[in-house]
Amino acid sequence: MSSPAPAELVAWFRDEVTTPRRAAELAEWPGKVIGTYCNFVPEELILALGAVPVRLCAGDLDAIPDGEALLPREVCSVVRSSAGTLQRGGGLAGRADLLVIPTPCDAKKKLGAVVEHLKPVHVLELPPRKDSPAARAFWAEQVRGLLAALERLTGRRLRRRALHGAIALVNRREEAFRRLLRLRQADPPALSGEDFLFVTQASFTADAAAWAEHTEALCAVLEARPARPANGRRVLLTGAPLIWPNHKVVQLLEQAGAAVVADELCSGTQRLYQPVALREVSMRALLDAVAEKAMLPSTCPCFVEGGDRLNRIVDLAREAHVAGVVYHSQRLCPLFEIEAMLVQKELRARAIPLLTLSTDFSREDSGQLRTRIDAFLEMLGDGRA
Amino acid sequence: MSNRITITRRIVQTVCFVLLLYGAFIWPAHLETGLPRIPGGAPRTTLYEKGRILWVSGKESVVDLYIPALACRFVARGGLLKSCIVHFFSENFTWRTSFRLMLPHILALTIMCVLLGRLWCGWVCPMGAMMDAMTWLRRLTGRGRLQVGEDQQRFLFNTRHLLLWGSLAVSVLIAFPVFGQGVNDSLFLIYCQFCPARLLYPPFGGVNPCWSDTTNTISSFLTGVGWAMFALFFLGFAIPRFWCRICAIGALVGYFNRGALLTIEKEPGKCSSCGTCRRNCPVDVTRVYSDRRAGVVTDPECQLCLTCLEDCPEPGALELRLLGRRIVRS
Ligand code: SF4
Numbered sequence: 001m002s003s004p005a006p007a008e009l010v011a012w013f014r015d016e017v018t019t020p021r022r023a024a025e026l027a028e029w030p031g032k033v034i035g036t037y038c039n040f041v042p043e044e045l046i047l048a049l050g051a052v053p054v055r056l057c058a059g060d061l062d063a064i065p066d067g068e069a070l071l072p073r074e075v076c077s078v079v080r081s082s083a084g085t086l087q088r089g090g091g092l093a094g095r096a097d098l099l100v101i102p103t104p105c106d107a108k109k110k111l112g113a114v115v116e117h118l119k120p121v122h123v124l125e126l127p128p129r130k131d132s133p134a135a136r137a138f139w140a141e142q143v144r145g146l147l148a149a150l151e152r153l154t155g156r157r158l159r160r161r162a163l164h165g166a167i168a169l170v171n172r173r174e175e176a177f178r179r180l181l182r183l184r185q186a187d188p189p190a191l192s193g194e195d196f197l198f199v200t201q202a203s204f205t206a207d208a209a210a211w212a213e214h215t216e217a218l219c220a221v222l223e224a225r226p227a228r229p230a231n232g233r234r235v236l237l238t239g240a241p242l243i244w245p246n247h248k249v250v251q252l253l254e255q256a257g258a259a260v261v262a263d264e265l266c267s268g269t270q271r272l273y274q275p276v277a278l279r280e281v282s283m284r285a286l287l288d289a290v291a292e293k294a295m296l297p298s299t300c301p302c303f304v305e306g307g308d309r310l311n312r313i314v315d316l317a318r319e320a321h322v323a324g325v326v327y328h329s330q331r332l333c334p335l336f337e338i339e340a341m342l343v344q345k346e347l348r349a350r351a352i353p354l355l356t357l358s359t360d361f362s363r364e365d366s367g368q369l370r371t372r373i374d375a376f377l378e379m380l381g382d383g384r385a
Numbered sequence: 386m387s388n389r390i391t392i393t394r395r396i397v398q399t400v401c402f403v404l405l406l407y408g409a410f411i412w413p414a415h416l417e418t419g420l421p422r423i424p425g426g427a428p429r430t431t432l433y434e435k436g437r438i439l440w441v442s443g444k445e446s447v448v449d450l451y452i453p454a455l456a457c458r459f460v461a462r463g464g465l466l467k468s469c470i471v472h473f474f475s476e477n478f479t480w481r482t483s484f485r486l487m488l489p490h491i492l493a494l495t496i497m498c499v500l501l502g503r504l505w506c507g508w509v510c511p512m513g514a515m516m517d518a519m520t521w522l523r524r525l526t527g528r529g530r531l532q533v534g535e536d537q538q539r540f541l542f543n544t545r546h547l548l549l550w551g552s553l554a555v556s557v558l559i560a561f562p563v564f565g566q567g568v569n570d571s572l573f574l575i576y577c578q579f580c581p582a583r584l585l586y587p588p589f590g591g592v593n594p595c596w597s598d599t600t601n602t603i604s605s606f607l608t609g610v611g612w613a614m615f616a617l618f619f620l621g622f623a624i625p626r627f628w629c630r631i632c633a634i635g636a637l638v639g640y641f642n643r644g645a646l647l648t649i650e651k652e653p654g655k656c657s658s659c660g661t662c663r664r665n666c667p668v669d670v671t672r673v674y675s676d677r678r679a680g681v682v683t684d685p686e687c688q689l690c691l692t693c694l695e696d697c698p699e700p701g702a703l704e705l706r707l708l709g710r711r712i713v714r715s
């Protein structure tokens with residue numbers, strides 16, 4: 001019996017992201033659906049209460065005009081598009097029973113206020129610094145506040161065993177993810193950068209166990225496949241998240257012949273990266289562990305501490321043997337634009353070539369971006385680090 | 386997630402527990418180590434008489450070897466090994482044992498400590514193993530632990546260093562002798578008098594320890610302190626390795642931890658700051674997490690249990706090294 005081709009297996013993830021399959025599944029389903037934004041919302045809590053988390057961060061250019069009915073044009077594409085998706089209704093955004101919106105930036109802080117006439121909203125507040133004693137206490141409180149809101153919505157009480165089970169389920173997903181990550185970083189990579197983003201972003205909405213199963217199957221096939229010749233210059237992609245259908249930057253890079261073998265995007269590698277290792281198993285300990293996992297290893301530029309992000313970029317660059325780094329700067333997002341300067345300084349000190357692309361969802365600048373990408377790849381030479 | 390290290394540690398702890406507490410039953414005959422035997426010195430104490438606080442059924446240990454962790458002279462029949470490091474100094478200071486006799490033992494102890502640091506605590510000490518068992522039982526019930534605040538931690542830290550140096554000072558004062566004979570007797574081996582091992586270990590060999598000694602005011606008082614410490618030992622159910630946070634033996638061995646040849650080393654570039662090492666450390670060491678420089682992150686409090694290393698999700702972020710050679714890594 002021949003095993004399925006990788007492309008067939010990737011199709012399951014691609015369909016999850018690009019088709020209304022999941023929305024149709026959940027339309028029939030009687031339980032609660034929780035819309036989340038960013039990676040800060042501990043999905044373990046939602047799963048343990050028998051609800052379904054779906055990450056609704058949007059990358060849809062077409063939804064932006066609807067978003068502009070609610071928000072000024074000076075707000076970044078991600079948030080305008082997210083608001084527009086809610087405004088339009090339908091799909092998974094329309095299905096959500098509650099929106100959980102963290103507050104990493106000004107736009108997301110106010111997103112709740114502009115959409116609360118459409119959906120119930122729970123604002124999950126982030127501390128400005130992720131690791132001071134005060135921040136830890138504050139965040140632990142926030143996570144408990146979220147739990148109370150979820151318990152009210154679902155009418156269930158969180159059981160210790162259920163939370164333990166949800167942590168194990170999410171750990172299984174994270175483990176499969178790391179396995180895939182190794183394959184994708186291999187030389188030659190077993191998976192294209194865009195396919196990797198599809199697999200990752202399928203986890204935004206897919207059933208966690210189903211996602212883990214499909215990913216494990218994909219890994220098994222990729223591991224068994226004979227190595228193919230290397231192609232393309234190996235690059236690391238970092239910066240603002242790319243969310244379907246806005247895969248512009250990764251598509252342009254791969255069309256230009258680069259292999260995006262590593263990324264540090266919160267819609268990519270950082271999404272499922274962190275497992276939870278437990279020792280203490282009381283309810284309090286489980287909640288604390290889940291809370292820490294959701295915030296401490298985050299490399300989001302919204303925190304005062306920026307060292308972890310630089311650290312991560314440099315480590316990934318070394319680990320994946322990339323020839324250069326591409327920084328995707330989100331227009332109108334001061335956090336990513338400011339961090340672009342810091343990343344530049346750090347990488348220059350280490351003599352790692354960097355290309356910064358400042359863009360948004362529009363397709364008008366594609367030609368211009370492509371020219372800069374071509375020049376950058378040429379500068380990298382044959383790309384062997 | 387693999388728990389190979391934890392399983393290995395449990396096995397080693399169990400073997401050490403059996404050897405240290407039942408060794409004298411397994412090898413009843415005395416064995417020579419080649420290290421000088423230290424004769425019982427002056428002042429002759431009456432406290433070894435039945436009914437007195439330091440009474441013990443023990444005769445002679447199988448091997449005249451002192452080790453850093455809790456090998457204890459109160460183990461039935463004298464035990465496999467002579468005693469712990471604090472007992473060694475307390476007794477020999479008081480007896481004015483000649484330096485010539487002490488030196489080889491001190492050297493042996495120093496080598497053990499410099500080589501392995503507090504690995505003794507994490508892997509060998511039977512009291513540590515008992516406390517780990519308490520923690521394990523508590524976790525089976527799903528109950529949480531009590532948190533120890535930073536102030537409390539500082540208080541406990543100061544307390545155990547005070548206990549260590551106070552006890553050693555008393556041992557020296559007896560030798561001079563500063564006090565009269567009766568007081569001397571009652572203060573002899575003062576740290577043993579309230580070390581929980583004195584009450585805990587004998588029952589494992591079927592011996593009833595001396596629960597109370599009311600010969601004079603001092604012995605009555607120390608009996609009370611002994612009870613209090615014994616009770617504190619069982620706080621181990623609520624706080625992992627609670628007694629270790631008071632234990633003077635651990636405090637003394639801890640001085641070697643930073644310079645020991647066995648080290649936990651960190652590669653900060655690999656660390657994702659996930660906090661797992663801090664959250665899961667049984668003795669609440671924060672250094673492994675917070676130290677962002679490359680190199681040794683062993684803390685004086687660290688017992689080298691390697692929980693942090695085992696649970697760290699980042700391959701290569703933490704490593705255990707002996708003399709610079711990698712033994713295991715995260
Ligand atoms: S970069 Fe930060 S704020 Fe933006 S979507 Fe990701 S986690 Fe959220």
Ligand code: SF4
Nearest residue numbers: 506510513629632635
């Ligand atoms: S600190 Fe703990 S493990 Fe170490 S000797 Fe004392 S009781 Fe044993």
Ligand code: SF4
Nearest residue numbers: 457469472577580582
């Ligand atoms: S009672 Fe405590 S201090 Fe005394 S020998 Fe035993 S373990 Fe050492």
Ligand code: SF4
Nearest residue numbers: 666687688690691693
């Ligand atoms: S720092 Fe690590 S090795 Fe040391 S006691 Fe804590 S968990 Fe164990």
Ligand code: SF4
Nearest residue numbers: 656657659660662697
């Ligand atoms: S567990 Fe490992 S990765 Fe996490 S903070 Fe500690 S050393 Fe860093």
